[in-house]
Amino acid sequence: MGRIVGFFCRWCGYTAADLAGVARRPLPVELVVVRVPCTGRVDPELVLEALQQGAAGVLVVGCRRGDCHYVSGNLEAEKRFKLLRLLLCQLGMEGRFQLQLISPSEVERLVEAAWQMVFQLRQGMPGRG
Amino acid sequence: MAEVKLAVYGAGGCSGCELTLLEDPLGFLDITAVARVVFWPLLVNDRLADLAELPDGSLAVAVVCGGLRTDQDLKVVELCRRKGRRLLAVGSCALWGGVPALVDLPPGFNGPLAAEPLPALLPRVLPVAQVVPVDGEVPGCPPVPGQLTRQVLAMLELADQPPTGERVLGLTDQPSAGETAVVCADCQRRREGGLTKWRRFPEVAVATGKCFLDQGLVCSGPATRGGCGARCPGAGVPCRGCYGPVPGVGDHGARLLSGLAAVLEPDGGEEGEGHRAVDLAGTLYRYTLAASLVLPAAKPR
Numbered sequence: 001m002g003r004i005v006g007f008f009c010r011w012c013g014y015t016a017a018d019l020a021g022v023a024r025r026p027l028p029v030e031l032v033v034v035r036v037p038c039t040g041r042v043d044p045e046l047v048l049e050a051l052q053q054g055a056a057g058v059l060v061v062g063c064r065r066g067d068c069h070y071v072s073g074n075l076e077a078e079k080r081f082k083l084l085r086l087l088l089c090q091l092g093m094e095g096r097f098q099l100q101l102i103s104p105s106e107v108e109r110l111v112e113a114a115w116q117m118v119f120q121l122r123q124g125m126p127g128r129g
Numbered sequence: 130m131a132e133v134k135l136a137v138y139g140a141g142g143c144s145g146c147e148l149t150l151l152e153d154p155l156g157f158l159d160i161t162a163v164a165r166v167v168f169w170p171l172l173v174n175d176r177l178a179d180l181a182e183l184p185d186g187s188l189a190v191a192v193v194c195g196g197l198r199t200d201q202d203l204k205v206v207e208l209c210r211r212k213g214r215r216l217l218a219v220g221s222c223a224l225w226g227g228v229p230a231l232v233d234l235p236p237g238f239n240g241p242l243a244a245e246p247l248p249a250l251l252p253r254v255l256p257v258a259q260v261v262p263v264d265g266e267v268p269g270c271p272p273v274p275g276q277l278t279r280q281v282l283a284m285l286e287l288a289d290q291p292p293t294g295e296r297v298l299g300l301t302d303q304p305s306a307g308e309t310a311v312v313c314a315d316c317q318r319r320r321e322g323g324l325t326k327w328r329r330f331p332e333v334a335v336a337t338g339k340c341f342l343d344q345g346l347v348c349s350g351p352a353t354r355g356g357c358g359a360r361c362p363g364a365g366v367p368c369r370g371c372y373g374p375v376p377g378v379g380d381h382g383a384r385l386l387s388g389l390a391a392v393l394e395p396d397g398g399e400e401g402e403g404h405r406a407v408d409l410a411g412t413l414y415r416y417t418l419a420a421s422l423v424l425p426a427a428k429p430r
Binding site for chain 2: 051076079
């Protein structure tokens, strides 16, 4: 299976991934994390490019509603990525992209989301690549 | 003085771009005053042998319209590249596949295969630039007539200079707005609210002076290169995006998706109206699917 590219917000997802390491909760080896200042910065073009270049999936992790360090970056990201998910669904690539909104202490949720994505993709999700 | 030769070829498209050359009669006369058309299947000469017999580099400019759909398109375009000192890609199809490329939306084309004497289909529609280097481009479906003839003349003038390797972008009518301006820069409609409900064109009595996005109609203006004069919004029809992405943007659809998401009301999310967007893929990539990131990259030739 190819890699899963994670675009993790430095204020929540990345901190949670860090904490997962401290708590000895393993994350899948397929996950390659890119730290970003805010999910509002993640252009859909980056997601599509990762998928086109061979990533099995893309996981974007941002802050819970109301928790954005920059007030509204996560809300913008949420609107954008819901549309992107719809686009990928219509293109037969559902399951290859996920957006998770978590708080920095929700280590379990992050670990679970990452593993679940790996399991789903290992079972061979529909779509190219 | 050596004769200046011009060739025009229409690959996978509707021939609209080729006819647009004639829609600016004075500009076309200017072209014929300096150059002779030696190959143009639509109007004068469709003998491929005539083109093949020419020495390499003997055409001043080869104009290619349309995307590559068949083996023959591929063959002729490679020939045009070899014979032409400058290759000009004209229209949305030549640049990004255009509407015919929507055939490659999943599940793809499963119709009957072409049999002899028809040329075989390529595995997918290819923009010209993915097959041969392109020296100049004119966007549009079809391009604005004056812009096209001016660009052909500009390329004819450049033809005798050594190639720079830089692509000459189409000349547009609003140079003051700059290369990176979008259609909205020229649009007279004004925004007031946001996108609360997706509507389709026949459902709406279009209000004048009000942004289409406020009325729930998808308009490609926010992500589409300006320079067309925003003629469609001026005539009461949302921009369809035929001028393609702004220079420097890789994926037209992704940029438009960001633009639409920015005006979408937050509750227009998954359960809301945003989820009812019909044929999002075909709308976002109406003219640029073949050059997009959502299809597997074309194999380098």
